Amino acid sequence: MDKTIQTAAEAVAQIPDGATVMIGGFGGSGAPVELIHALIDQGARHLTVVNNNAGNGHVGLAALIEQGRVDRLICSFPRSADPSVFVEAYKAGRIALEIVPQGTLAERIRAGGAGIPAFYTPTAYGTEVAEGKPVEIFEGRAYVQERWLKADVALIKGELGDSHGNLTYRMAARNFNPVMAMAATTTIAQVSRLVPLGGIDPEHVITPGIFVNRLVEIANPAQEEELNRAEAVYP
Amino acid sequence: MIDISQIKLSNAQIAWRAAQDIEDGAYVNLGIGFPEMVAQFQPEGKQAIFHTENGVLDFGKAPEPGNEDWDLINAGKKAITLKPGTSFFHHADSFAMVRGGHLDVAILGAYQIAQNGDLANWSTGKGGIPAVGGAMDLVQSARRIAVVTDHVTKKGDPKLVESCTMPLTGVGCVTRIYTSLAVVDVAEGRFVLREKIPAIPMDDLQSLTGAQLHTDGAVNDLVCPAELA
Structure with missing residues (x-):
């Protein structure tokens, strides 16, 4: 078994129009910038994106929105230092928002990942x-039913990865x-570094490979925050 | 009406007062912005452990400019640092800490607080783009929900009200309010005044409050370090 793919472009090649795509990250921290940019290059449209935020500046998720690829966004906090791309799309009615x-x-x-269709919170x-x-009402207190959320594709960012898809992450x-x-x-x-099988201590694996289908090594990945400080625009 | 601009507490003084009530060993979440200031005023001998909902417990201060690591940020997306004892976890675990009742205190800002403890702090309800973040999770879950806020809005309208007119963040959740004029508890559906700054007469404080202020025992003087003014 070898889940590694040579390039980000090959990794995202199969994502179809209309897909629901989860994108990891909290702001720029943990955002898979290179995979998002590869998805922009690939051209898939009418996407539903699940992310905590709504992009910042003109790179990463903001660039995907700016290119008109996202019909619907499911997020908790569509604000950032520079949310102008999302704000403009939202006010023009080009993107739907579920908070x-x-x-x-x-x-x-x-x-969604655990096979639990609904829960109370x-x-x-x-x-x-x-x-x-x-x-x-449970034990005298009111709880709201919420439903699972699943996606066709998840784009995520890890630190170390091996050919089975075992992953570690970096800090927050x-x-x-x-x-x-x-x-x-x-x-x-x-992942920032592909390592041979055995190169990750099993005690340190955070995401076991069963949850990962493909992985690509992107050494020295871009940080959204640094791209924005440099006023980068993608493409 | 008294001019409160000369006598009200500064944000640093409000944060200092809120910090005095945090017990040694407490797990604490501070809201983005003003509430983050509470961390600066931990009393000697009381060590709180701070939780930030993007997935870090027990983190250090902001790094020097230029030394930021953008994989190491807080919920306000500001750079933080590691310290001995720091731990990382994913978002579902982070909110299990919140919803599961493992936090002792959450301290947030507010647009309005109602006398039954309802809190409005996420949307003014006047259009714009809604953004809730983790506030709705936090207010339903920590054992003590405290608010730090000016006593009135910039226009002078009361923030402590009979019932909120803005969209709610949570119902019946706030337990204590630290304002620029007073410390007020929410108890059994009413505001109970615990402390007030000596410079404000009781009648004026009441007129700046949108619901009845009750007393239950002594009302103590609210005195904060003058150097924080």
Whole structure:
């Protein structure tokens, strides 16, 4: 078994128009910038994207939105230092937005990966975000029913990876990446370094390879924050 | 009406006061922006462990400019640093810590707080693009939900109200409010005044508050370090 792919372009080549794509990262930390840029080059349209945010500046997710590829965004916090690309698309009616509280977003994704169709959470009870959702009382307290969230594809970023798809992450760049890896039919990881089997201590594997379909080595990956400080624009 | 601009507490003083109530060993989440300031004023001998919902527990201060590592940020997307004892975890675990009741205190900002503890702090409801982040998770879950805020809005309208007119973040969740004029608890559906700054007369404080302020025992003087003014 060898899940490694030589280039980001090959890794994302099969993503079809209309796909639901989870993109890891919290802001720029853990964002798979090279995979997103490869998806822009590939040209898939009418995507539904799941991400915590809505892009920053003119690279990564913001660039994907700026290129008109995203019809719908599911996120918790569509603000950033420079959210102008999303704001413009949203105000022009070119992109639909579903706001999900951050913990509910993480748990819906986890549930999708774990085969749990719905769960109850105290989050958002009594707020407009919970309107229309079933409510149940457990031990005297009200909880809102939320449903799983699954995707056709997850684009994630790891630190070390091996040919079986075992992954580690780097510091707070872990964020949504491990849960998104579980929730997609096809999970594509970019890693900063490919290592031989055995090169990751089994005690240190965060995402076991069963959740990863393809991985590509991107050494010295771009950081969205640094690209934005350099006022980079993609493409 | 008294001019409160000369007597009200600074944000640093409000944050200092909120920090005095954090117990040794408490796990604490601080909201983005003003509430983050609370971390600067931990009392001697009381060590709190700070949680940031993007997936870090027990982190260090901001690095020197130029030394940022953008894989190591807090929920406000500002660079932080490692310290002995830091741990990382993914988002589902991070919010298990929140929802599972493992946090002792969450401290947030507010647009409005109602006397029953309802909190509005995520949307003014006037259009614009909604953005909630982790606030709705945090307010339903930590054992103590505290708010740090000016007592009134920039226009002078009360932030402590009978019922919120803005979209709610959570219902019946706030337990204590640290304002620029007072410390107020929410207890059994009413505001209970615990402390007020000595310079404001009781009548004026009440007139700047949108719901009845009750008392339950002594109202103490709210005195903060003058150097933080």
